[in-house]
Amino acid sequence: MNSHYGSSSYLASSFSSSNNDDYYDDLEKQVVCQITTRNNFCIAQHQNNEGSHMGSIPGHMVVNRDRENADRNLFNDYFAENPRFSALMFRRRFRMGRALFLHIYDAVQRHDNYFVQRRDGLDATDEYIKIGESTALESLKRFCHAVFEVFGTSYLLSPNADDVARLLNIGESRGFPGMLGSLDCMHWKWKNCPTAWGGQYAGRSGSPTIILEVVADYNLWIWHAYFGLPGSNNDINVLEASHLFADLAAGISPPANYVIKEKEYNMGYYLADGIHPKWSTIVQTIREPLGPKKQLFARKQEACKKDVERAFGVLQSRFAVVAGPTRLWNKMILHDIMTSCIIMHNMIIEDERDFNAPIEERLEVPNLEFEMVGNDDARFQEFLARHRKIKDNDAHIALRNALIEHLWDEYSIGKLV
Incomplete structure (x- = not known):
């Protein structure tokens, strides 16, 4: 790319x-x-x-x-x-x-x-x-x-090879090798939702909402945004419908190679909360951690995951139109409003980013050239294999256990936070 x-x-x-x-x-x-x-x-x-005219419609009051x-x-x-x-x-x-x-x-x-x-x-x-x-x-x-x-x-582009290398470097410096960002959803209240759609869009609050799924990094740059599903869906439904792992399943995503406890990995992951599925590309916190190792992991994971929550807060503070309930009717217009706010948010991040920060050390990676398999059946089987690998529950547990041990080795001796 x-x-x-x-x-x-x-x-x-x-x-x-x-x-x-x-x-x-x-x-x-x-x-x-x-x-x-x-x-x-x-x-x-x-x-x-x-004085030549008194308003667009005769008889209407002119202000x-x-x-x-x-x-x-x-x-x-x-x-x-x-x-x-x-x-x-x-x-x-x-x-x-x-x-x-x-x-x-x-x-x-x-x-x-x-x-x-x-x-x-x-x-x-x-x-x-x-x-x-x-x-x-x-x-x-x-x-x-x-x-x-x-x-x-x-x-609104996905990260390219250089971006992925930089994000991996940032994640490793924060204690999470392989981390590409934080994943979460936000609900935007739809005040003038059509009555016929009210039940479909009503979420836990009882009011109609539209869901925005976002991936943000540590400096609040939004790399992925998926907007439009009704508020009655949960984060699992939104993740299944979104295109977050489409390039990874298709085999055209940039490389994300890293090592944890002397084991090599080739797929990055996102930090998320407990409702998300246990996939190899998602690392959740531990709801009730027992023991100092798991407690340290939970604290570090929840601290880093606040990146996406801060991104939501900054987005709403910058643009009041997405902070309160929307009164418009057309869903396509709502999509344009939300998307344009995210675009301008990223433009502001780009314009004001601090390039002297030590965490900004970047790694240069050559652009990849992908060679597609000629046979359709073989290409489909490879897609299914990658799809199963993304949703591998055992790989998720093994990755989280490796991160628990890695964080304990990095921060346990005189570095507990």
Whole structure:
């Protein structure tokens, strides 16, 4: 697999180049100039047409939202050459740096002319902008769909060979050789779920929800996202329906070779909670650990698994639209909203990642070339063998026991946490 925006090799080179700084400076000046020109044009046009019409529908009340002053205040506060608020305040309000914001703005604008005609669609849908509810919803839908189409192929990819090598190195430094991330599910409440679907989507809370399955690493990068199953399903059903192990079963996933207690393994694993099945690719905690070895393992496993829980918390804190109940009806629109939030979450992680952290040591691995078996029957038998290996219960128990002994050897003497 070639390097992509989420890969470690791309990140190490892209943000160390002065050419990118020049690009963002030029882009920022261009966008600010466009905003200023459009702002002046809209104000002049409004003044010329003032009083010519009284609303889109005769007889409806017209609310004077004072959009001109609101737009002028927004521009002066954050986008002027010398803005009123600092870069830190920009980051607090828009949840991302100014350069990244303008990069998304430019890409979405070039993808969809809707945002060239109405700049309001890229702004926050709150009291600052003073736009109507219907316009805000239309802008939200089109913006999320544009983000998904423009950036989805770059920020929703599975880890390549270099990424896997880096993740294995990070897992080993945290006491879990072979760990590729943490796996868990989140429920998004669907307030306006159609009544006919209410029973199907109602989960343990009694309210309709839609499930999001995620794999996240230690710095909260989301490598896998599967969204859309009804809330009545449990984590086992979601895992069976998702494509998490599709490449592994097909034999085209990057290598994940590691050693525990002098035994070699060739399949990575994810940390998960107790409800997940006992597969060789999933390591669960021990619910009631007996003895110091199992207690140490349970503490370390639960501490590392909090990566995915922190990712859920950060995702919801950054994007209020996925923090509370959704009031939209169309499930495809909900998919675009959730997916676009995950994409922008990964873009922020990429933009703000600390490359000087010692845990970021990376290993370079050559890209693999897979040779497929010509015979269909032999290829199918190999697929079945890999599928059985993924779901091997005995291999799961053996791996967990090996990790228990490994952690005890690493942390028991003067290193207990």
